[in-house]
Amino acid sequence: MELKDKFVVFFLVLLFVTCSITLSYPLSVWVVRDQITSPQKVETVVRIGKLVGASRLYVQVVGRMDAYYRSSILPRAEALEGQSEDFDPLDMIVKLAKREGIIISAWMNVFYAWPFYSRPKSPEHVINKQPEWVTYDQDGRSMLEYTKPPEVETPGIFLEPALPEVRNFIASIAEEIAKNYDVDEVHLDYIRYPYRTFGYHPRALQAYRNWYREISSKRKIDPSKAFDEFRIEQVNLTVKEAYVRVKKHGKNLSAAVFANYEGDAIHNRLQDWIAWLRGGYLDYACIMAYSPDSSIVAYHTNYAKQKLSTLSKVRIGLGAYKLHEQPEKLLEIAKKIIVEQPNEIVIFSFDDILRNESILKQVKTISSM
Numbered sequence: 001m002e003l004k005d006k007f008v009v010f011f012l013v014l015l016f017v018t019c020s021i022t023l024s025y026p027l028s029v030w031v032v033r034d035q036i037t038s039p040q041k042v043e044t045v046v047r048i049g050k051l052v053g054a055s056r057l058y059v060q061v062v063g064r065m066d067a068y069y070r071s072s073i074l075p076r077a078e079a080l081e082g083q084s085e086d087f088d089p090l091d092m093i094v095k096l097a098k099r100e101g102i103i104i105s106a107w108m109n110v111f112y113a114w115p116f117y118s119r120p121k122s123p124e125h126v127i128n129k130q131p132e133w134v135t136y137d138q139d140g141r142s143m144l145e146y147t148k149p150p151e152v153e154t155p156g157i158f159l160e161p162a163l164p165e166v167r168n169f170i171a172s173i174a175e176e177i178a179k180n181y182d183v184d185e186v187h188l189d190y191i192r193y194p195y196r197t198f199g200y201h202p203r204a205l206q207a208y209r210n211w212y213r214e215i216s217s218k219r220k221i222d223p224s225k226a227f228d229e230f231r232i233e234q235v236n237l238t239v240k241e242a243y244v245r246v247k248k249h250g251k252n253l254s255a256a257v258f259a260n261y262e263g264d265a266i267h268n269r270l271q272d273w274i275a276w277l278r279g280g281y282l283d284y285a286c287i288m289a290y291s292p293d294s295s296i297v298a299y300h301t302n303y304a305k306q307k308l309s310t311l312s313k314v315r316i317g318l319g320a321y322k323l324h325e326q327p328e329k330l331l332e333i334a335k336k337i338i339v340e341q342p343n344e345i346v347i348f349s350f351d352d353i354l355r356n357e358s359i360l361k362q363v364k365t366i367s368s369m
Contacts, residue, residue: 024053024055024367024368024369025338025345025366025367025368025369026055026056026343026344026345027052027053027054027055027056027344027345027346027347027363027366027367028054028055028056028057028058028105028315028344028345028346028347029049029052029054029056029057029058029346029347029349029350029353029363030058030060030107030256030317030346030347030348030349030350031045031057031058031059031060031107031349031350032060032349032350032351033060033061033063033068033077033079034079034351035350035351035354036059036060036061036068036089036090036093037068037077037079037080037083037089038083038087039087039092042089042092042093042096043096044354045057045059045093045350046093046096046097046100046102048350048353048354048360049097049100049102049350050100050102051360051364052353052360052363052364052367053363053364053367053368054102054367055101055102055103055344055367056102056103056104056105056184056344057093057097057102057103057104057105057350058105058107058187058286058346059089059090059093059104059105059106059107060107060108060109060189061089061090061106061107061108061177062074062107062108062109062173063077063079063109064109064112064113064114064115064120064156065109065112065113065114065120065125065126065127066078066120066122066125068080068089068090069088069089069090069091069106069177069180069181070088070091070180071173071176072176073169073172073173073176074125074126074173075120075122075124075125076122078120078121078122090104090106090177090181090183091181094181094182094183098182103184104182104183104184105183105184105185105186105187105254106177106178106181106183106185106186106187107187107189107256108173108174108177108186108187108188108189109189109190110170110188110189110190110191110238111135111158111159111161111166111170111190111191111192111193111194112155112156112157112158112189112190112194113126113127113134113156113157113158113159114127114156114157115155115156115157116143116146116147116148116149116156116157117147117148126159126169127144127157130165131144133159133160133163133165133166133169134157134158134159134160134201135158135159135160135161135193135194135198135199135200135201135204136160136198136199136200136201136202136204137150137197137198137200138197138198138200139200140200140202142201143156143157143158143194143198144157150195150197152194152195152197153195154194154195155190158190158193158194158198160199160201160203160204161193161199161231161234161235161237161238162199162201162203162204162207162208162230162231162234163201163203163204166238167234167237167238167241168241170238170241170242171238171241171242171244171245172245174186174188174242174245174246174253175242175245175246175248175249178245178246178248178249178250178251179248179249183251184251184252185246185251185252185253185254185283185284186242186246186251186252186253186254187253187254187255187256187286188239188242188253188254188255188256189255189256191235191238191239191255191256191257191271192235192258192265192269192270192271193231193235193269193270193271194269195268195269196228196267196268196269196270199227199231199234199270204234207230208226208227208230211230211233212226212230228270231270232266232270232271232272232275234270235270235271235272236272236275236276236279239253239255239276239281239282240279240281243281243282244281252283252284253281253282253283253284254282254283254284254285254286254315255273255276255282255284255285255286256286256288256317257271257273257285257286257287257288258271258273258287258288259287259288259289259290259291259297259300259317260300261273261274261300261303261304261307273285273287274304274307274308277308277313277314278308282313283313284313284314284315284343284344285304285313285314285315286314286315286316286317286344286346287300287301287304287314287315287316287317288317288319288348289301289316289317289318289319289337290317290318290319290321290322290348291319291322292319292322292323292326292329292333294329294332294333294336297316297318297333297336297337298336298337301314301316301337301340301342302340305340311340311341311342311343312341312343313343314342314343315342315343315344315345315346316337316342316344316345316346317346317347317348318330318333318334318337318345318346318347318348319348320347320348320349320352320353320356320359320362320363321348321349321351321352323359324352324356324359327356327358327359327361327362328358328362330347330359330362330363330366331362331365331366334366334369335369338369345366347363347366
């Protein structure tokens with residue numbers, strides 16, 4: 001065979017192989033911590049993850065300031081009682097997922113520390129060891145005094161972002177994971193105030209007064225908006241500190257954020273995720289666009305694109321948990337969003353895929369689009 005003919009044959013084979021490859025859209029799944037409390041559950045997560053075509057799993061390894069990995073900072077999660085001390089959920093899932101070509105993001109709750117209705121068993125838990133780190137409400141009451149949720153929706157007790165030691169604590173946890181585990185990134189959740197009616201810790205108020213004096217001496221500032229600006233800055237500083245620590249170990253930093261930026265994220269939760277991306281101290285934002293209404297999801301997606309010019313650093317989280325009765329809507333929403341080319345589609349959550357076969361089928365279809 002002549003060299004020219006060999007080249008033609010090689011080109012045709014290459015073209016055939018290339019055209020035969022099915023290009024799939026990057027799809028990820030949030031895995032809540034109750035799905036990794038035994039080796040058998042971890043195996044199931046990876047098996048189902050592969051089945052639905054997930055390219056990434058966000059595995060929650062810090063839930064309520066307790067660890068689902070080997071930590072020298074946090075106590076071992078109470079949900080792992082009865083399991084062997086050798087069982088390390090994060091280590092196991094990283095190894096199993098790697099064999100299947102699935103990337104792991106280590107998901108950690110940030111300021112959320114514990115629910116209202118109980119207290120942690122471990123004396124080393126931050127709630128027991130550092131109760132003075134808990135945030136206060138606008139009436140001057142520590143969240144430790146709450147015995148039930150307040151009127152605003154919040155899952156439990158939060159730490160105070162304005163305390164430097166709290167920010168260092170959070171950044172240390174992120175670094176510990178990034179340093180010791182072969183994960184692609186650390187993923188932040190609850191990286192915000194519980195609501196705008198919180199952040200009134202006595203030390204935070206003193207820090208605010210000092211901040212206000214300094215800022216107002218340099219530029220004009222609206223007094224009615226100053227405390228919000230201060231609190232936003234405290235959350236920003238936490239993200240920045242975590243980013244620096246994680247990057248030291250060559251890992252990325254992502255965060256789950258409220259999709260409604262103006263109406264909820266920035267106004268109610270003091271969560272300025274647009275600034276994090278623009279400032280270059282967050283690699284990816286996963287907007288929690290959980291509405292079952294495709295037009296609302298599209299609105300939040302387009303808003304992010306307008307603000308950032310591109311969705312290359314934005315992942316769109318879809319709420320499968322709201323679509324058990326209408327699973328076909330999950331695919332409908334995904335189709336509408338994918339044309340905008342976000343970095344990933346993320347499904348909340350694994351439990352809904354596991355328990356609802358129709359949801360599972362929809363997710364498989366999305367991953368192959």
